[in-house]
Amino acid sequence: MSMDAVFKALADPVRRQLLDRLRRRNGQTLGELCRGQDMSRQAVSKHLLLLEAANLVATQKSGREKRHFLNPVPIQEIADRWIGKYERPRLRALADLKRKLEDDGNP
Amino acid sequence: MSMDAVFKALADPVRRQLLDRLRRRNGQTLGELCRGQDMSRQAVSKHLLLLEAANLVATQKSGREKRHFLNPVPIQEIADRWIGKYERPRLRALADLKRKLEDDGNP
């Protein structure tokens, strides 16, 4: 699984908002997700395709509609595998940072 | 604080790698961070400037050198404020997803 695709997908505020909307109500169609979004349907559709490619959204066609379902697993994996790495050095890095910034006054 | 700048900064694999290297050894200079990076010094410098703008890296000039220090706080805040939101709907979304995918066999 491509972690990079997930990070790239999360980089855009429109896509993060789409995930938020799916989090609030799962299974929305493209049309529904377009409402309130100040851009063309095609633009929204492209964003959703990127989210699909990153495996953050799964879709299912139902008749002429396409339903979108949130897949929170990749986000959780980022939290576990990547952000977790930064928990340990947090205190140490903060101490370093504080010391360096205090040294700014007397270089 | 601009959450968007942080997401954008994390979107590039080079920048994530730079953060990793600072996590392993904090306070490295630009020159050090350039070693092993297959691109020009200017390219690396630009990436570091972006990380600075996102407040993920703090710098301090020491003589003719520029030292870079990791600031893990924004990453932690993303974990807390943003990724946390996806923990709750995780089980529910997974159940939805499973059900939908199983329905795929008989549409």
Added chain:
DNA sequence: TGAAAATGCAACCATAAGGTTGCATATTTC
């Protein structure tokens, strides 16, 4: 059946992003 609705496809455009190069500016060091 035929119009309306929901989506897909593809070309196109403007801007942003990532990278390079050349030169300028400090700071050591000999």
Added chain:
DNA sequence: GAAATATGCAACCTTATGGTTGCATTTTCA
């Protein structure tokens, strides 16, 4: 003081990204 080192600045280039538009396709429903 002159050469070497470490970095900064700015112009430039290529490609990726985000967006639009027009038209095709599929499904629904009167």
